[in-house]
Amino acid sequence: MIIAEHLEQTYMSGGHPLTVLSDINLTVEPQGFLAIVGPSGSGKTTLLGLLAGLDRPTAGRVVLDGEDLGPLTEDARARLRGEKVGFVFQTFQLIPTLTALENVLVPIELRPRAADRVENPEQRGRELLTRVGLGERTHHYPAQLSGGEQQRVALARAFANNPKVLFADEPTGNLDGDTGHAVIDLLVALNTEARTTLVLVTHDQELAQRAHQVVRLSGGKLVT
């Protein structure tokens, strides 16, 4: 499902090149579950961004569901994300001006052609919200929800389009222990139901245990 070959990322920082990732090679099978672990600043988020096509690597290539991201234009990658990729962020990243339901609907409505969209988006949105336990909160704004609730809306949004791959960057980083566990349980369950490939960045050793495959980053290099 995901192939990364000789990935390297170098940023210009204060006029000096700073190599954040070098020579990363990895493969994730369809319906696989990859956990990326490592200390803060080791390049986890950078790697996730490259795998999801949010950024271009300085060298190397990423193939996502059989498509080489390298030659794709910015817009083509956006469309690819809309079709095949879901995201869960550490800071939830719900759109503050939209209600819970409207947030969930965004990926569906972004589909360029009506034919590609699910039959009844509203109904699908409500079902997803009900699935994450927020069936009663569809018209609440993010500010009116607690952190755990917001992250559950984000989960519903991530699965709205039936993505092939779900990327999650420390989804429990901003939640307390119990809430975090509940969110992770929900995430794994949804993932299994939808047969989604999951790439997850985490600090949580216990969570990493549940992955099929764990890579450890240190100073921008894979160790294992």
Added chain:
Amino acid sequence: MNLSFTLAMARREGRSSWRRIGFYMATVTLGVGALVAINSFRADVTAAIHREARTLLGSDLRLSSRRPMPETVQAILDSVAATGSEVSYVTSFSSMALTPSTGRTRLVNVRGLEGGFPFYGEVETDPAGSWSELQSGRRALVDRSVLVYLGARVGDELRIGQARFTIAGTIVRMPGEADISSTIRPRVLIPAEFLAETELLGFGSLVRYRAYLRLADPEEADAFAERHETLLEEAEVGATTVAQRAEDYARSLDIFARFLGLVGLAALLLGGLGVASAVHVFVKRKLETVAVLRCLGATQRTVFAVYLLQAGLMGLGGAAAGVVLGLAVQVLLPGILDDFLPVAVSPTLHPMVALAGLGVGVWVAVIFGLLPLLSVRDVTPLEALRRPFDGPASRWDLRRLAVMGALVATVVALSIAQAPHPWAGVAFAAAAAVTAAILGGMAWALTRATRRFFPRRAPYVVRQGVANLFRPHNQTVAVTLTVGFGVFVLGSMHIVQRNLLERLSLDARPDRPNLVVFDIQQDQRDGVESLIREHGFSAAELTPIVPARVAALNGRPVDELLEDTTGPRPARWALRREYRHTYRDTLVGSEELLAGEWWYEPAAPGALPRISVEEGLAEELGVGLGDAITWDVQGVLIETEITSLRQVSWARFETNFFVVFEPGVLDAAPTVYVTLTRVPGEEERALLQRDLVEAYPNVSALDLSLVQQTLETLIGSIALAIRFMALFSIASGMIVLVGAVATSRYQRVRESVLLKTLGAQARQVRQVLATEYVALGSLAGLTGCILAAVAGWALVTFLFELSFRLPLLQLAGIGLAAAVTTVLVGLVAGRDALRRAPLAVLREIGE
């Protein structure tokens, strides 16, 4: 781009965007309102003038001559009168009017009427009906200002030359004449049959003889004028048709209204700046949302379209409200500009004007919003995962340049469309850009300086308040720009007004003459001089004045020049006007020699008589040093050579001349004299004038303090109109200010809650706020004042050519008023933030 998503997203986001920047669209409302009002008014005036064109002239055709109608013309008039048309005669000249009961005199415009003029429109008088009785005896109708100045009442005697009249009433309105014209030339209407009794017509004073025609067939007027064109021209009789008169009026009023429109346009451009600033802050807040949308698969274009659509829709809302506002103000304008209107103006709806206003408003909102919106395109999806390292990069790519270009083009195009003349439009656009740049630059520099040099030991509340000017998402520059602009417009206008009026305030300047005595005949010179001396004053040397016309330029007769349509041609007015020349052997204080030589040396034998020409006139006539002008001095042709060119500062209150002759040439020509004197007290001035008029009825005296009053009225009326339009700009500034306060409300609330939890009292929190607005208000006031001073100085020095005095106190007053308003508006708008319960506040902060 994904249209359905764009629409859905714009609609949903619009709910909150409306709260954030919708308010700023009120600045667009004000700008559009100002433009729609003034442009609708313009259309109203044009319509009214054309509708009442006949009233403007009072007849179908007007013939005008400087001599009694020549026989050839009189013959025509008699023949049309015999065939069903009506002819009315009005003879007018300037003269002194004297009321024996008070002993006071005033220079007035005397009009002797005969026949049915005005044929169209009514003369309104007080008491009503005195118009119809005017012809029933030695009666006079006068302007109110005449009564006031003479201290006379209706029923009093009025003396004009040797004739005596009873004041029968005052003129309220003459058809076709704006109120302001009665201020400039106060009228006295008398029956024509008593004109001869005044014994003033023969004295070579400037008399206008007019004949007004009501034709049996009014449509014939143009044909009539054309048929007799050659004859009239030969007789030096001018013909004015209804259409020409309407055209003239419409044109000058249009120019005036367009200038006011430019002031309104300034409000719209300020609105644009307000929108740009609001969108800028708005976009900064939206960057995360944009990044998330990009992550979720939205293309750059789609995201951009979501926000552009919102800006456009809000602009539409603002502009639509502006049209409504404009239509409301349109109804007020005739009242404000009443003094300048010769006809009654009835406001009507002009759909094209309204539509144009709507379009311009939306366009301005979009184009000004576009530049900050472009940074939406630079947001990368990666920013949803991690805050950007270098902040949003605003690259100067082609798109930005294109938008900048479109913005500049918009401003220039709008200015040109609004200005009376394309170049005036370009100049206005340039001036607007420079002003905005300087205001913005000064705001920036002053904030920097404040930050840099601010005393570190100041109390905490003060330091915090000043620091707030630099908070993220601050709109310090925007507020300074808009409020400062208001101060700038009001301030510079005030400076110019004060300088003009001060220049005119003769009593404050002991060295200035304040009484002009003119139309003194050759044989009255000694008498007038000794009369002035007897009153205890000294008169300046009498200045001779010789009326003349141009007969030929370099040997080519004027008629030939006028007919020649090829190549550059001397200006028509310059060829045809009557000049008043003088002769003397030196230059005077208001003159400066630009080229050639003054006649200090005696003339070479056989050379042409030498003259000195004012540079502007030389340009209009297309002549220079060495060229020959032949003058028709009351029938005698005198050929002269231009040996010098002069610059004349006309703004000075002195007797200035286009053309000065060397002495000796015009000695024999019929000459009248003018002299200046200074008579300090008003009473003495009145006494001297009375004695002059009684001894020499044809001699006129002009009390310059009257001219001063007239100009004060005139300048006051114009200033009122400009101020009214400037109100829109000032209101724009206030809206931007309130908007800026609202924008920072959440941060402010969070801060105040934080401060309170840290133990600050409500009073201290208020003080922080107050300090911030005091700083902001003073910044705006100061910036506006400095700019106003510079602009005022430039206008006074270069345009009006006067010496400059800065009315520092008043200017500071305007600046202070703006600062105080800023503080009040800021405190009132920020008030609710301080009263909020902390919990509700914490919930809202996330939004």
